Amino acid sequence: MAIYKYLTNEEHARAFIETGSFLMKPLSHFCYLEDGLIRGDRHEGLLAFAPSPGLELTKSDGRVIMMEGWRFLAQAKLDEIFVFCAGNELSQEMAERFDNSRFCVVIPDPQILVDRLKARADRTSKLDYEQIHHGHVEYVRPEQEPGADWALPERVAFRKLQEFDWQHEYRIALGLRGAFDVENVICRLHTGPLSPPAPPTNQPLLLNLGSLEEHARLHRF
Secondary structure, eight states: OOEEEEESOHHHHHHHHHHOEEEEEEHHHHHHOOSSSSSOOTTTTEEEEOOTTOEEEEOTTSOEEEETTEEEEEEEOTTTEEEEEEESSOOHHHHHHTTSOOEEEEESOTHHHHHHHHTTOOTTOSBOTTOOEEEEOEEEOTTSOOGGGGGOHHHHTTEEEGGGGGGOEEEEEEEBTTTTSTTOEEEEEEESSOOOOOOOSSOOEEEEOOOOTTTOEEEEO
């Protein structure tokens, strides 16, 4: 299964192919980014469960109450999880929607990227290269029950609202050590609009995976 990395800059596309220049950004970057809902998403790394009637809660005395207008939120540690985002289709329309990205790196098998990331594993690194998560993003409705996903940061990081399903996104996620631990999320009940996101505190990662010339090619639109 091929994936497609859309880029506006040919130099960056060539660096990706020729030297394996691999850029990963923290989830907080996309949460803070305001670009008209193209790459930016204030719900990035945030699982929201908002059934239309409201949240149904059972109190300790057994009474059931309905909290109209409330939702359950589970948020991954946005500054601790870094992602590489690509698409799973080659499309002129997609290129235009992504800031008129005229260059696209075609990667026939994304496993080569995952394997090279895992090869960087080092016990002294603050990054957990042994625990790489990758695959298609799941697009969900707010009223869709999350099941156990709320407790799994890697599942939270791979869920987006259905309005972004046009992106057909495939992503690779790498975290700081402990970032993907079970229940390493911030949970709360919330009503009303979300607070403005905080600026990222971690800079993007620029990694060198080595030449990908035997595994990738450049497509121009």
